[in-house]
Every structure is written in structure tokens, then in C-alpha cells.
Amino acid sequence: MSQIVNRRDLDFLLYEMLDVETLLGHPRFAAYDRSAITHVLDTAQDLAEEIFLPIAALVDANEPRFVGGRAIVPGETAVALRAYADAGFFALPFDESVGGLQAPWLVHTAVSGMFTAANISVTNYAFLTIAAANLLNAFGSAELKQAFLPKMLAGDWFGTMCLSEPQAGSSLADIRTSATEIGDGAYRLRGSKMWISGGDQDITDNIVHMVLAKIPGGPVGTKGISLFLVPKQQLDADGSPGAGNNIQLVGLNHKMGQRGTTNCLLSFGEDGDTIGYLIGEPYRGIEYMFHMMNEARIGVGHASVMAALVGYRHSTDYALARPQGRPVNQRSPESPQVPIIEHVDVRRMLMSQKAAVEGAQALCFYCAMLVDRLAIETDTTERSNLSSLLGLLTPVVKSWPSEHCLEANKWAIQVLGGYGYTRDYPVERLYRDNRLNHIHEGTFGIQGLDLVGRKILGDGGRTLERLIAEIRATITKARELPSLREDADGLESCLESLTVAVDALRGCDDAVIRTANATIFLDAFGHIVIGWMWISQAMVSSHAIASSEMGESDRAFYYGKLRACRYFTRHELPLAITRLKLCAALDDSCVVGTGDDLKY
């Protein structure tokens, strides 16, 4: 089986669960029908399997080097990204008006997933370029767009996001990089930026940095932050890269995983002028960034799912092939050993991976569909509803996989035993790679604050109520199927606990106590959302089984969905209830005390 994608499951998500064909009826997506999408996915799978996957271990083992003030990466990285560019994947989700291929975000998500699965370290360069181009496209002046966007969509120049600084990671209010106007929309930038993925590389002859900085004299805190485009090389009169822009690579960070992506400490304006160009209006930098945040966070969550998907598929292959031990009811040492998938605890380890991977993947696609619906919806109320629903689900889609798909990667290693702990197999690398997703693009804790503070309490719980109503509607339909009653009841119980916990948080006027429960709440809420995705998949599968003749593999596929849903109902949903009870009690066990008790 393919290590990087389950095409059957992709088809299931797109055409059976989410009904992408309704979306395709819209003029915006006129160029895409099922056969066109299949063609795009085939091309992506071929490239990902043939060019990206084979160099995943290589770029892990041969980290970027700091040579003569530049970051040098293995040459294979450039070859892979050139092929990606030539296939049009940088341009895939962009409007035709700016030279894009105007594909649904769902299709872009499916494509990105395969590349991320094959080789996250190399794919990151494309991911960041698309994010930067997206930002430029949304808020940049016509002149800036004309100068930079075509090069980025062609994959000739890569982009980066420069937010963090050494002294300000999660706390952007405290960034110090300054941007002083020098006329004509140009600014002189000065400061340091930390954790910049792709911040330097020897792949493209220019790099387009999207930099958050403060214009001296502006408001304090995040309200004083503006967004600038800062190229590594200034452009000549003909638009080609000219003189250097005095951005120094101060150092490379050496990471546990995702080692093929350079991660840089950059210094602006230290050794001569660094010139940048204001994007949009002054002081709106954070607002612009947040505009792009949903897609970026879906992307991070999806990357986490993909690491787990590869681990799941790899460990399943291994469990099918590796003979070891005997069934518990047939222990005679003279009987032959059996493939370890016959051992029920190995099946549990595979099932827990399947439940995490396919549950979370469904959520990623559901959120991508919301992005597409937003792109074509014209009704204001409906747009607002879609937007707030996407906003509510974003902390979940970003963070649930980073926790539970990381856990899946842990079990993938476990299935392989000692072999899984060696670098001869990809599962240990996937575990290392995936650990980052808990941290970047807003840590797990930050997502909890966002969910509870901004997304639930912030709008008086209205969006949450709409989501609960949607989940209830699914439960009601699932109850009509006797085989899903246990699952429906399980999810219903969770909703009751959810309501109690939310009421408690709403009734609590102590911000510290609310915050103390936010991360636990996020985790439990994520379980409910994933449980909803599972029961949705189980319903579709149950109807398919009842309504049509099918081959053996299709039958096994649908039964697999039913079983994974049941596994999730029994093994995972009750944990959500337990955690929600803790939140409902407004737990203060980490609040009391002075901190001294943690020191001794």
C-alpha cells in the first residue's frame, strides 16, 4: 500500500462525506470536476512518492549547514521543489486573476497532505511560500503584488513568516523590530527575528519575508504592529534580484525533527540598511496575520495528521508481515509464529492510530470545505456563520492532532518494537517531526486560551450553540441506525457534559480559574468534535453497506470505519467526559500556592 496516502479514504471524504461535487457546481470551480481532481491527485501522489518520499531520510540526516553566512541544504531539496513548482502546485489555490489555478482549498489540502506525508521538511518551503503569497495577495499593493507574486506562484522565490523574536515567542506584543519610514512606502527595518523557517536557504535566488515590526511612535503592544514585505535581495529596475538587503543569517537552530527545513535567527539592518515595504495600512499587521491564521492552522493540524497517517500505514504493513509469537489460545511452541497483527494488543495500537488519523483527517477536510464555502458564499449572515464556525474549529483542528496524532506516532514506533526505535525505519523520524506541531503556529496552551476566551466566551457561546445543534442533528440521524445507537448515545453524553462545563466557565468571573481549565477543556472539546467526525463517517459507511453490492475491499473499508468509530466511542469519548467534569468543577489545583512548591 502507499505509505503516504489512502486514496480510497480521500475519495470517501471528498465525495461520500463532504459532497465536494456540490461545491464544484459553483462557477469559481468550473475548471474542476471529479476527473480533473483525480488527475491533480494522481500527479501529486506520483511526485510525492517518487521525488519527495525517497529523500525524507536524507534531509533528516543531513541538516542544513551554516557556511559563509548562508544556509546550505542538500541539493535534492531544490530538485524536489522545482518539480513541485513545475507541476503548478505553488499556484494551485490562487485566483486565476493573479495567475493561480483556482482549485478548491479542499483539493489544495489533499495535495499538500501527500507532500507533507512524504516529506514535511521539504514541503515546508512550499507551505510557507503559499502562506506568504496569500498574505501579499490579500493585503499588498498592486505594485508589490506585481513585483513578487508571480515569482512566488512560480516557485522561483520562496516566502517566510517573520513573527517571533528571541525575547518574544508567544507574546507578540513584545516584539522590538522597528520599521522607520524613509518615503515612498519604504521603511528601514532593524531587529532580530527568531525561529524563521526557510529564513535562509540556497534554493531560490530571492526570499520574500513577511515581517511584523513596529513603526516608532505607534501604539504600544500588538496594536502598534505593522506588516512589511522585506526581500532578501532588493529588486533591480527590471525586477530581478539585485543588491543584498542586509539581512544577516545569525544562526541556524538545530531541531529534534523537521531537520530539512532551515530554521533561522535573522538580523535586519545590523550591517547596513534593510529596506521593507508596508503591506496594507500601518498598525494592522496582527489583524492581517489573523486573517490568514485559519488556513495556516488547518495546515499545521493537517501536517500532524499526515505524520501519523504515514506511521499508521507503515506500522500496519509491518504488523501484517512480521511473524512473532502465537495467539493466546494457541501457545504451543511447535505451532508456527503468526503475523503480529493477529495479537489483539497490536490491533489495539493500530486501531488507536486509525481512530486518531482518520478522525482528525476528516476534520481537516471539513474545515477546508468551510474555507471553500466562505470563498463562494455571498449571503452576509451565512458568511458570518461560516466564518465563526471555522474560527471555533480552528484551535481544535490545529491542536487536537498535535496531541493525539503525536500519540499515534508513539504507537507506530511501539508496533515495530526495537526496530521502530532505530533510524532504519521512518517511524521514529515521524515522531520527532510531529513533536513540533504542539508548539508552533500557537502552542497547545495558546489554542486553549483562544478557544475558551475568544471563540466561546467571546461571542457569548452563540457559535458553540450552533455547532452543538449541528452535532445534535447528526446524533439524531445516527440514532435511526440501530448499529450506531451506542455511538450516538456516547456522543450525546459528551454534549451534556460539555454544556455543564461551558456553563461553569461562563459563570466564573475569575480569569485565572477559567484559564486554568482552558487546555483541558480544549482537549475534551476536541474529542467531541472528532467524535462527531467519526459518527458522520460511520453513518455514511453504514448507509453504503446497507444500500449496495460491493467488493471485498470496499466492504472492509466501510466496516473499518464502523469499528474505528466504535473504538473511539468506547476508548476515547469517556475520557472527554472525565475531563469536562474537571472543568465543570472549575479546578484550581494548579492555581493555589506560590510557585515555590514547584521549586523544592
Next chain:
Amino acid sequence: MSQIVNRRDLDFLLYEMLDVETLLGHPRFAAYDRSAITHVLDTAQDLAEEIFLPIAALVDANEPRFVGGRAIVPGETAVALRAYADAGFFALPFDESVGGLQAPWLVHTAVSGMFTAANISVTNYAFLTIAAANLLNAFGSAELKQAFLPKMLAGDWFGTMCLSEPQAGSSLADIRTSATEIGDGAYRLRGSKMWISGGDQDITDNIVHMVLAKIPGGPVGTKGISLFLVPKQQLDADGSPGAGNNIQLVGLNHKMGQRGTTNCLLSFGEDGDTIGYLIGEPYRGIEYMFHMMNEARIGVGHASVMAALVGYRHSTDYALARPQGRPVNQRSPESPQVPIIEHVDVRRMLMSQKAAVEGAQALCFYCAMLVDRLAIETDTTERSNLSSLLGLLTPVVKSWPSEHCLEANKWAIQVLGGYGYTRDYPVERLYRDNRLNHIHEGTFGIQGLDLVGRKILGDGGRTLERLIAEIRATITKARELPSLREDADGLESCLESLTVAVDALRGCDDAVIRTANATIFLDAFGHIVIGWMWISQAMVSSHAIASSEMGESDRAFYYGKLRACRYFTRHELPLAITRLKLCAALDDSCVVGTGDDLKY
């Protein structure tokens, strides 16, 4: 604060909770009083901090190399182990009659813990040598002991354990290495051994392998396995290393962590005769190995705790020093940033580490105390009770830390954010190192089978009942303290769920269903045992607070215990109940189906 040990907590465990002084009253330990023990611990801490800790990153970054058929390790490894040997630590737990220092196993555990914390990769060589020497000492002939034991106790020759083979990891019944008698207790060995830690190295001029092999014609399966001592170099007439014994280093495994310990594929008798010597009687190899298993498994669990302890201390230090962001109720960007320990979610991440580390450490010491009590107990019934209690706790002490202290290491990284993901800080290495403990010395799943099958159902639940009675006695005493009532009630509820689950498993005559629930049961049972350790620590602390004047740091220490106990009661114990309910329902969600549903 020290990165590798909390001496205050060691004193608490030894003198306040476990009352080691009663043990010291026995003639066997006449050489040890509190001041002697303090001296030993001081020496160990100095060596561990000054010699082992500073090279931990170095041996991680410079893996063993395969050169000319040998494994070459960084020279610093030998220097550190020489210092360890010179301080007498190889000999520490052995009887004076064989040249040991006859320290309580508790003291050996405390000493080992500091070295493991400082540098597990280097300490592994000592750990394995002590285990091999222990085996030789218990079952070897006087002649073999005389020839090898003094060299091992002096740290001149290291030992290894050769159990697994490429085709037989967890399934020892299927090993193929053969041992053919050639007279005088000598055997010719042939076969391959996989995953051999310390299997080759350039530190010592001989290596003493303890090898499981089958004498041709013997019983099939594990009943046909015997134990052999197989030196890397044959001994000359004067007892010094002579001709090579034809053990080939076929390859080195490249691991995710614990990289400073060589991990080898060895081949015996491929290129000339490999001569080994039978230990004890034929066909009793597995029995002998199991005799040593408790100590070895406590050691693995303890190593896992120590990785988490270092992560906990490091992330606490970081959280105290790193300014970032502002309290949720004081967000003005003009106010100064606060150390991140002020953020309640950071405190939660530290508290969860503390709860795992100090809960599991207490269990390690409790088990070590049982080893000591066994060594001096003469009453047959009491010996049998101690032995079966230790047997019951062994799968827990081995596996609970490998899961929950690994989780603690995950949170240590999280506290450091992006910095934690880089190799500039030790926390990512600790996470990689710790991942092995889930796998080796019996995987997590194997421990579940051992617990449910052998240790609980195997003796009709008698040992478990005795343990439950002990836990109940603790609960009763805790209830007398109003401040611990919530914790006592929480643990009591767990015991009720435990009883229901055990009854269900006992009443189930389907071995597959029992097995399907074993790992979940192990995890939940582990929570109860750790909960017991917490309430025991809280009781001692509560009495200390009530009964004496104390300084600020002592007060903070005791209150820290109370708070961590409360955290465990609220955040962790309810999860055990949830999981026990799943077991009580004899969950079959991973049993049904053909396995095909995992393939598509």
C-alpha cells in the same frame, strides 16, 4: 538547583516515608547509617554532576562508530566509567563475601538514579554489568564466579544480556542460538543476537556476555533455553584476556535516543568456535533470567523516572527565569512581562511533571525497599508475601513511568517552547532517550499480559487482595486528616472500580478478550498504585506540617507534596476509573473483525 537530583526528596523518601533506618538496623547493613549513606550519595552526586552530566550531549551527538569490526565510542565514556568504578559503584550492591560493599538496594537505587539522570547512555554500561554480575553471582559456579566476578565488580570488564534475536524479540521461545556441549561444562555457541546494548565497545579489554541459547535435543520453546557465560576474549591461564572468542560485531543499530550506548547485532561461532560456559543447570535459563527480572525492571522504570526528573527540573528552572507575556488579569502591554511560571497553564505543565516524577519515584523506592526486605527476611510466609507483592508491582514500576514520565518529558519540551525543540537544551534528548523505556525489558503490552495473566489471575487474585488491603489501610489513615479526605475518597472510588474490573476479567473465559483489556488495565492499575504513593507522601507531609516548626523551603516542599497529590487525585485518578469501566465491560472493540478493516 541540581539538574539531576532532588536531595530533599531523596531524604524524604528514605527517612520520612520508607523509614530506611529500620532496615539499617539489620546486621546485613551494619556498615550503613544515615551519615554513611549521605557520604555515598554526596560522592555519587559529585561524580554524576561533574563527569557524567557534562558529556551527555556529547555522547548523544557522537554516536558509536563501526570501525574495523569494532564499536568505537567517544573516549569520555571510558573516563566517566573509570571514575564510577574507582568510587566503588559497580560493587555497591554486592555481598561483601564476593567483594561487594553490601549496600541496601535502596541506596544503590538512589545512586544509580543520579547517574542515570545525568547520562543514561554512559550509565547503561554499568547497569548492564551489574545485572550480568548479579546473574553470575546468583547461579554461576564457584569457578566462573572467581574468574569473572571480581573483574566485573571492579568495572574492568563490562557485562551484557544477550536474549533477543533478529527473528525473536518478545518471543523468546523462538530463539535459535544453539549451544553444543564440548565437555568440561564448555559449549560451542552458534547464532545471532540482536539489540545487545554494550554488545561491543572499546572501553574494556573483555566483555562478559550472558547468553540464552538452546542445547540441541532439549525441549522445544522456552523450556529448552539455557544460560551461558560467553566472554568476548577467552581467558589465558593467568585469567587475563587472551585469544578472541569469535564473536563478530555484525552491525550497530542507530537509535532515536540513548545513542551513547552501543546497540549491536552480534554473531557467535560464524567465523571459528565461540566457547561459552553453562550457568547453573541446563534448561533453566529463563527461570534464572526471571530471577533477576524484578531488579532489572525496577531499573528501567527508574531510568524513565530520572529522564522525567531532569526534564522537570530543567523546565522549572526555565519557567522561573524566562519572562514572557502577562497575567490574564493584567494584560496592559506597558506592564512588564512576567516569568512564565506565573502563567497557570505553565504551572499545570510543571505540576503534571511533578506528579508523574515524584509519584513514580516513590514507587521505585518502595520496590527497592521490598528487594532489601527480601534480602533479610527469614520467615518463609513473609518472604513469599514480599516476593509476590514485588512481582505484582514489577509490571507497574516498569511500565507506568515509561508512559507517564515520557509524557512528562513531552511537557518539559512544551514549557521551553521552540527552545525545547532544539538540541541546545537537554529536554528533547531526554524525550528521545525515554522513548526506549516503553519497549525494552518487556514492552508495555507484555507487562500488561504479565500483570493480568500471571500476577493477578495466576494466583487467584490473592496478592492483589493483600495489596488492596494495604492501600485501604492507607486510605483509612488518610481519612483521619481532613485535608486529605478528597484524596482518600478519590482513591477509594478507584478501588471500587478496580474490584469490578478484576471480577469481570476473572469471570471471563475468553483469553483473547482478557488480553484485549490487559494493557488498558495495566495503565489504570498503575494509576491506583501511584495514587497510593501520592497519598502516602501527602500523609507524611501533612503530619510534618502539623507537628513541627520548619523553614520556608521545608514548608514549601511539604505543601508541594500536598498539592501534587491533589493534582493527581483530580486530574489523573478519574482517568483510571474511566479505563477500568472499559475493562469491566470486557471491551471487544479491537477483537472483532478480520484485520482487513485495518488495511484499507
